[in-house]
Each structure stands twice: as structure tokens, then as C-alpha cells.
Amino acid sequence: xxxxxxxxxxxxxxxxxxxxxxxxxxxxxxxxxxxxxxxxxxxxxxxxxxxxxxxxxxxxxxxxxxxxxxxxxxxxxxxxxxxxxxxxxxxxxxxxxxxxxxxxxxxxxxxxxxxxxxxxxxxxxxxxxxxxxxxxxxxxxxxxxxxxxxxxxxxxxxxxxxxxxxxxxxxxxxxxxxxxxxxxxxxxxxxxxxxxxxxxxxxxxxxxxxxxxxxxxxxxxxxxxxxxxxxxxxxxxxxxxxxxxxxxxxxxxxxxxxxxxxxxxxxxxxxxxxxxxxxxxxxxxxxxxxxxxxxxxxxxxxxxxxxxxxxxxxxxxxxxxxxxxxxxxxxxxxxxxxxxxxxxxxxxxxxxxxxxxxxxxxxxxxxxxxxxxxxxxxxxxxxxxxxxxxxxxxxxxxxxxxxxxxxxxxxxxxxxxxxxxxxxxxxxxxxxxxxxxxxxxxxxx
Numbered sequence: 001x002x003x004x005x006x007x008x009x010x011x012x013x014x015x016x017x018x019x020x021x022x023x024x025x026x027x028x029x030x031x032x033x034x035x036x037x038x039x040x041x042x043x044x045x046x047x048x049x050x051x052x053x054x055x056x057x058x059x060x061x062x063x064x065x066x067x068x069x070x071x072x073x074x075x076x077x078x079x080x081x082x083x084x085x086x087x088x089x090x091x092x093x094x095x096x097x098x099x100x101x102x103x104x105x106x107x108x109x110x111x112x113x114x115x116x117x118x119x120x121x122x123x124x125x126x127x128x129x130x131x132x133x134x135x136x137x138x139x140x141x142x143x144x145x146x147x148x149x150x151x152x153x154x155x156x157x158x159x160x161x162x163x164x165x166x167x168x169x170x171x172x173x174x175x176x177x178x179x180x181x182x183x184x185x186x187x188x189x190x191x192x193x194x195x196x197x198x199x200x201x202x203x204x205x206x207x208x209x210x211x212x213x214x215x216x217x218x219x220x221x222x223x224x225x226x227x228x229x230x231x232x233x234x235x236x237x238x239x240x241x242x243x244x245x246x247x248x249x250x251x252x253x254x255x256x257x258x259x260x261x262x263x264x265x266x267x268x269x270x271x272x273x274x275x276x277x278x279x280x281x282x283x284x285x286x287x288x289x290x291x292x293x294x295x296x297x298x299x300x301x302x303x304x305x306x307x308x309x310x311x312x313x314x315x316x317x318x319x320x321x322x323x324x325x326x327x328x329x330x331x332x333x334x335x336x337x338x339x340x341x342x343x344x345x346x347x348x349x350x351x352x353x354x355x356x357x358x359x360x361x362x363x364x365x366x367x368x369x370x371x372x373x374x375x376x377x378x379x380x381x382x383x384x385x386x387x388x389x390x391x392x393x394x395x396x397x398x399x400x401x402x403x404x405x406x407x408x409x410x411x412x413x414x415x416x417x418x419x420x421x422x423x424x425x426x427x428x429x430x431x432x433x434x435x436x437x438x439x440x441x442x443x444x445x
Contacts, residue, residue: 009033016043039156040141079268081261082228083251132158135215139178142212143189151194152202155209159221162209167238170277172206172266177222179230180214184252188231195255205266206235233258235265239272246272339399347393351386353377362426363434366403368396369441380427387426388414391439400442405435412437 009017013036020043021032039046133156140154155162159175166173176193179185192198202208211218225234228250235247247265249258354361354377364387366374376390384403391397403412413423 013041016041019043020046040137040144042153042156078245079247079265081247081249081253083249083253083257130216132160132217132220135217136209136211139210139212139215139218143178143210147189147194150196150199152199152208155207157209159209159211159217162207163236163243166207166236167243169207170238170273170280172273173236173243174202174206174208174262175221175225175234175236176208176210177218177225177227177230177232177234178210178212179232180212182230185230188252192231192253192255192258198255198258201259201262205262235262237269237273238276239269241276343393343395346389350390350393351379351382354379361433362431364431365436366391366439367436368394368439369398369401370396372396378426380431381425383425384412384414384423384429385416387412387437388423397439398441398443402440402442404438404440406438 016036017029017032020026020036021029026032026035035046036043136154136158137156140156143151143154155165157165162173162175165171178189211221213219213222225232225245225248227234227248231250231252233247233249233253234245235249236243236245238244239246246269247261249261253261356363356377358377358379360379360381361377362380363375363377366376368374374391374394374396378386378390387403391401391403403414404410405412412429413420416423
């Protein structure tokens with residue numbers, strides 16, 4: 001089954017969609033549209049929520065777990081302004097008031113008794129807050145349906161989020177609790193709250209949060225602020241590092257009087273707000289200074305660590321070079337000992353030198369690379385390998401060498417090879433009874 005198509009946007013909604021995309025930088029048009037629809041196409045509230053998300057504040061449509069409200073309401077210096085209902089005038093007014101007084105008393109008494117008894121039968125559903133954002137958004141929608149869209153910008157989030165924003169931005173927060181059943185609520189909304197001068201004043205001077213006390217979120221705030229009557233307004237600000245109620249306005253107040261009273265409260269607490277701003281700026285400067293000091297310390301620490309690392313590397317490299325020299329010396333010593341042992345073994349295995357008068361003897365004079373001469377007699381029938389072993393056993397002879405005749409110049413094959421595993425005898429090599437042979441050093445080769 002195909003998904004239902006989304007309704008087409010009006011020209012005004014399309015313009016808001018493009019404007020919202022320009023302000024927030026979002027690339028997805030679908031995401032822009034969903035965000036605006038969640039905020040009932042209120043572009044100011046949608047942009048505010050989006051900016052809050054970018055600053056790390058949870059979205060009003062994805063709030064953090066609910067926690068107890070932390071607002072100081074025990075300050076006895078709270079400014080309180082209560083507007084009493086007008087007294088009856090004239091004989092006719094007093095007559096009507098006295099006639100309706102018993103009925104009014106009876107009605108409200110029975111209503112209170114009924115509500116009190118109802119609590120034992122069915123607990124008040126408002127006592128359990130499950131969707132605080134939904135409560136606020138639902139109130140805003142019902143308010144606009146009844147009183148229109150010309151009203152102060154409602155903060156579209158929970159009460160706790162409004163407190164956090166006001167605290168972070170060091171702004172005043174005006175809380176309005178809407179009592180739907182109160183007789184003065186309708187007149188206050190139409191004649192005071194939605195007037196142009198009040199809307200302009202509130203939008204430019206403070207955050208404005210409102211909710212109906214019939215909603216769980218509004219009821220929870222009502223229990224925290226403990227209002228006496230409706231309409232009820234509370235001015236909250238950061239004071240002595242706590243969000244504190246600094247003013248309470250109750251009753252049917254007129255637009256000009258409302259602006260005057262709010263201005264008076266703001267002027268009376270301006271020094272506290274300035275003090276908080278200066279203190280926060282000082283804390284920020286201290287934090288920046290501490291951060292710079294920490295960065296400088298870390299840079300110095302990294303430099304010291306790098307210096308230690310290079311020192312360790314140099315020490316390790318020196319140790320390795322010394323170890324390499326030591327191992328080389330040990331290897332050379334082992335090689336020298338092995339060579340001496342081999343020379344001794346070859347010397348012990350040499351056949352005895354024949355006498356000079358032996359007709360089969362050959363007298364050979366060897367000229368070594370160090371210009372020394374060595375003379376010895378051999379037999380014609382002995383292998384050239386015997387000559388080689390004799391020379392190898394000498395201490396003056398090099399480690400590797402070959403034996404060369406003078407004229408004609410040729411190298412004697414003294415060592416076995418694959419082609420000639422048994423070297424020839426002296427007679428087979430063509431040597432005479434007296435020879436001079438040269439020992440050529442091959443150690444470098």
C-alpha cells in the first residue's frame with residue numbers, strides 16, 4: 001500500500017520553509033518541514049529550538065528526564081501585587097451581590113467538597129507528568145484557536161528548559177498559569193495579554209512561558225509556585241546563583257498596569273542581574289585564565305616529555321651502539337679463537353717433513369705477504385692440500401690466501417672443488433725439486 005502523499009504547502013508556508021532553511025543551514029527540506037510542523041509553523045520558536053540544539057540544549061521535542069523544579073520561592077522579599085475584584089457600586093449592585101452571595105458560596109463549597117471526595121476515588125491525573133512538551137504545545141494550540149495568533153511568543157518547551165535558558169542567557173522569565181475555569185481568565189487574555197503594547201513589551205524584554213493548570217505540566221508548576229488566584233504571573237530571574245521568584249502578579253490586571261508592574265520589578269532587581277552578569281564574566285575570565293594556564297602547563301609538560309623522550313632515545317641509541325661494538329668485539333674474538341684452534345689442528349695433522357737427501361723430496365720457499373720467507377720440504381706424492389694446510393697453520397699467514405707460481409704465473413689448485421674434489425699432487429702440479437711460491441692474501445676479497 002502506497003504511503004499517503006503530504007499535503008501541498010501554501011505560498012506563506014513555502015516562504016517560511018525557505019527562510020527557516022536559510023537561518024538554520026539545514027540541507028534537508030524534509031527535516032525543515034518536520035521541524036516547522038512540530039512548532040505549528042511558528043518560525044521564531046522553530047529557529048529558537050534549532051539554535052538550542054546546536055548549543056547542546058536538548059530539543060523541546062526530546063526533553064531530558066523530568067527532575068524536581070529548583071526555583072527559590074521562599075524569599076520573603078518577593079514583590080507581590082494582587083488585583084482585587086471591583087466592589088459593587090450603588091444600591092442595585094449591592095442588591096445583586098447580596099442575592100448571589102449564598103448561591104455562589106454554596107456552589108463553590110459543593111464544588112470543593114466534590115473535588116476533595118473525588119481524590120479518594122480517583123487520583124488526580126495531573127499529578128503524573130508524562131509529556132511536558134505535549135502539554136505546553138497543546139495549550140498553545142488551544143490558546144491560538146480561542147484568542148488568535150496575536151499574542152506574546154510562547155516558549156515552546158518545558159518549564160525546566162525555560163528556566164535553564166533564562167539562567168544561561170541571564171534573562172527574566174515570566175511564567176503565566178492559565179486557569180481555564182476562572183471567571184477572569186477570558187477577559188485577561190483578550191484585553192491584556194494579547195494587546196499590542198503587552199505583546200511588544202514581553203517579546204523584547206523577557207522569555208515568556210505559559211501553560212494551563214489543567215495540564216500535568218501546568219499543574220506541577222502551580223504546585224511549585226503556589227498561586228492564590230488567577231490570572232497568575234510570576235517573574236523569575238537568577239539571583240544569588242539561584243533561579244528565584246522576584247515578583248508575583250495575581251488577579252485581573254490591565255495592560256498599562258501590567259507593564260508598569262513588570263517594569264518596576266525589573267528595575268528593582270536590575271542590580272542583582274548586573275551583579276550576576278559581572279560575576280559570570282569574572283568567572284568566565286577566571287576560567288579562560290585557568291584554561292590558558294592549563295594549556296601553558298600542558299605545553300611545558302609536553303616539551304619536557306619530548307625532551308625526556310629524545311634523551312631516552314639518544315641513551316638507547318648509544319646503548320645499542322655500545323652493545324653492537326661489544327658484540328662485534330666478541331664475534332671477532334670468537335672468530336680469532338676459532339681460527340687459532342683451526343691452525344693448531346691443521347698443524348697437528350701435517351705429515352712430518354722428509355729429510356733433505358730423500359730423492360722424492362721437494363724444497364719449497366714461500367714468500368708471505370708480509371715479505372717474510374718460510375722454507376720446508378715436501379714429497380712429490382703429497383697433495384697440494386698439504387702445502388695449503390702448512391701455510392694455513394703459520395701465524396704469519398693470512399686467513400684467506402692462494403698459492404701462485406712465479407713463472408709461468410699460475411694459481412695452484414690446493415683446495416677441493418666440485419670439478420676436482422681431490423687436489424693434485426706436487427708432481428702432478430708440475431713442481432720441480434726446488435721451487436719458490438708466492439702466498440697471495442685474499443682476506444679483503
